[in-house]
Amino acid sequence: LTGKRARNYIGGTLLDVSSRNLTVLDVAANYSTYAVGGAFSGGITYSRGLGSFSAMDDAPGLPSDFPRAQFNKVALNASYVVPFTLGAHAFSWSTAVQAQKSFDVLYGSEQISIGGLYSVRGFHDDSLANDDGYFVRNDLTLRRVVGTFAGRDVLFRPYIALDAGAVTGDVVGSPDGTLVGGAVGFNLNMGGAAVEFFTGKPLVTPDGMAKEDINTFLRLSLSF
Numbered sequence: 248l249t250g251k252r253a254r255n256y257i258g259g260t261l262l263d264v265s266s267r268n269l270t271v272l273d274v275a276a277n278y279s280t281y282a283v284g285g286a287f288s289g290g291i292t293y294s295r296g297l298g299s300f301s302a303m304d305d306a307p308g309l310p311s312d313f314p315r316a317q318f319n320k321v322a323l324n325a326s327y328v329v330p331f332t333l334g335a336h337a338f339s340w341s342t343a344v345q346a347q348k349s350f351d352v353l354y355g356s357e358q359i360s361i362g363g364l365y366s367v368r369g370f371h372d373d374s375l376a377n378d379d380g381y382f383v384r385n386d387l388t389l390r391r392v393v394g395t396f397a398g399r400d401v402l403f404r405p406y407i408a409l410d411a412g413a414v415t416g417d418v419v420g421s422p423d424g425t426l427v428g429g430a431v432g433f434n435l436n437m438g439g440a441a442v443e444f445f446t447g448k449p450l451v452t453p454d455g456m457a458k459e460d461i462n463t464f465l466r467l468s469l470s471f
Contacts, residue, residue, distance in 0.1 A: 248272055250300055251356055269316055269356065270302035271295070285329030292322045294357070312352060312418045320349040320357065320378075337390045346381035352418055353378045361412035361426050364464070368410050369428020369447035371462045375414045377421055382412030396437040405433040411451075424453025432464075439470040 251269040277290035296318040298304045303316045326343040345366075347359040355376065361367045362374030366382045388406040395401060408430040415423040432445020443466040449458045 250302070253356065267303050267316065267354065268301050269354065270297040270300045271357070272297055283329070284331075285327055287325070287327050289325035290323070292324075294318075294320050294322065296357075314354045315351040316354070318349065318351040318353055318357065320347060320351070320353065322347045322359075339386075339388045339390065341384075341386045341388070343384045344381065347379060349378040349416075351378075352416070358416075359414060361414055362428075366410070367412045367426045367428045368408055368430040368445070369449045369462070370426060370459060371447075372459055373449075373452070373456060375412075375422045375424055375426060375453070377414035377416035377423055378418075379416060380412065380414030382410065384408065384410045399438045402436040403433065404435075405431075406445075407431050408445075408447075424456070425451060426453075427451035441468045441470075442466070 249271045251271065253267050253269075272295045273292050274294075275290055275292040277288070279286070279288035281287070296302070296316050298317055305315050305317050309315070323346045324344065326341065328339055328341040330337065330339045332338065345359070349357070358376045358378055359380040359382075360374055360376040361380060361382045362370035366374075366384075368384070386406050386408045388404050391403045392400045393403045409427075410429070411425065411427045413423075413425040427450040428447055429450055430445045430447035432443065435442040444464070446461055446463045448461045452458050
């Protein structure tokens, strides 16, 4: 059970029309197993917008193309990772899928979005969001131990990635279309320190959306 509170302002003045409280009940089931030499996991989530806990209520007779606070949607996720070797080199292939189907028009916080680090890589400034959609992420990774640090292996994992996604909805004029992007990068793990670097590029965009330039990311993390 999740409560969501959105407040939007212009010049310090609250915009009531775009500010709202939502209460969402999620019921999920997940499954994981090993199959065909790899690890599979998947899940399904049913989400229902409630009128409880100070959430807004939909007005009677709301037009069909208006977003609903009392909505119904289903989301699916699945991933598969399979390790393999070529000669003396250790590789892995991974595929991850997320999809959503809504039975009502949704507010933006409940829509599925594509384009960015966690959906379709290669996009930074541009994205698409709508009520229904999916995205698929694919990675081919080489795993190598390149030394030791503080008594622990230093893992170097270069990878190439190809992602794709699409969104659509029932509201005329709402954003829809397909994004495809690629990336090349690496992860370097040294004990509790990690470095990720990659360069991404948009490959396919909808008509009317200009392709971004190549974008580059560097991420550093420490864990204790």
